[in-house]
Amino acid sequence: MTNNDDNDYKLATDNVAQPDQEIKKRPIKKQIDNEEINEKNENVEGGEGEEEEESEYEYEFVPTTGFYVVIGTILLAIIGFIIFINLDYPMSKKVKGMFISSLIDFKNQFFMKKVYIAAILAFIFIQVATAISSEIVERINPDAVNSNNRDLNDFSNSSMVGAFIVAALCFPIGEELFFRKFLFGIINHFSKILAYLISSFVFAFYHFEFDFTKLKEEFTRFPLYLLSGFTFAYVYDYTGCILASIIAHFLNNTKAVILSFLGELK
Template identity: 30%
Template structure:
């Protein structure tokens, strides 16, 4: 195995450990809590907090140590103007919408084929957990830590192979890491776009903010919207001006965001430039080098199994 395959194999093993170590930690913590108070582990909010602590906070220093064994490169920094940044947010929201539709169609087809309902785990979490937990975990912690994991730490170590390769790898690892088909497609599109933003700017804060706004709309704001819709459907006498305002804001804002996002995508997709000033290494067979190595193969196989289990196929 050549030097470059070894690097990508290390990356694959590291991201496999990023998935497995939190599971082990969760099992340990849940068993300790069960001995203390068995009712705690049945509480969805407690489960979500345990998941956040193990998947983000505890694993971060471990993962940084693992990734530090791989040489990194600096990416030149560029400030984004407010107009361009708003446009990026609109594109991200539009990509989420497109990916979500693709995911819904495919999971519906698979669900009908296997005669099982395919549940989106993030929707289940949003519906059953506290809105404050959603705000903390989904809209704050997840964007910060996931952008560090899948953009900053990954791209700094792969940009020397070119922007296109870094973006593809970031998108695929991010999508597979979600572990279900419902989220795979929009996670792939968003992961690639967030990688593009990071490479263009060299500053992970931009992708973190974009990620946070997308998650905020998909969790907290959508929760208020669904509640207001419920109030309106159960009779206008039960609704108030606040419910009408929430519904109006949500619909109007999304229409504006989608119009800007779709217009920008269709206008500029042919002119997208991948700045390869950081590229130092040209691989003769990039896909084979990146993916056909022990670490990446194990990472991909593990997450394929998890996705198939989520579909009740195995």
């Protein structure tokens, strides 16, 4: 086995994600045509250094055991819910009726003008807050890197379509249904103030990276995460329509995906 074969084998084994890891990113070698290989060899022979070896790699997300467990749990929950509402029990029939009523209400929200106005205003407000927050963070630490944006950049480099589907569609829908429709909705039956506080703080901590080397950066950004949570909660509470907060969240994440694709997301 040649040295090149040894290096390739080592690269392959080093970059394989272990089953017990969280979702990770691994470097994968880009395809290099013969002309690029010859040009690189000529540069090495001519004394030009191996300057940008890192440029030969791109990043892709590696789904691991934890990822499949989460997806599997969601699918099982959906299947279980469908089976439950079709059982011949009074509770099942009641839940089914409530579910159908919610679907009809959600469909009607698409034709409400206030939904789109509130969503757009919330989106604009969050963009202004983001700009101010980014300026503050940059002044405190010019080298700070937003972990959420960094992961999105890596994901976009791997698959633009995948990044849009996951970050711009799945995340806004899933997060709004959980943090606003479910969490805010339940707590709101007891206290509106607590509903705002708890749902927004949980939302903020959900986006918080608990890394001791980056706590200063994350705590600086925490008010923005919290403000976003309050904004989405207010949009939902004010309009009474979960579609409004979903659209606002969708616009915010879509902007991030586009900036990431253009290489402008920091």
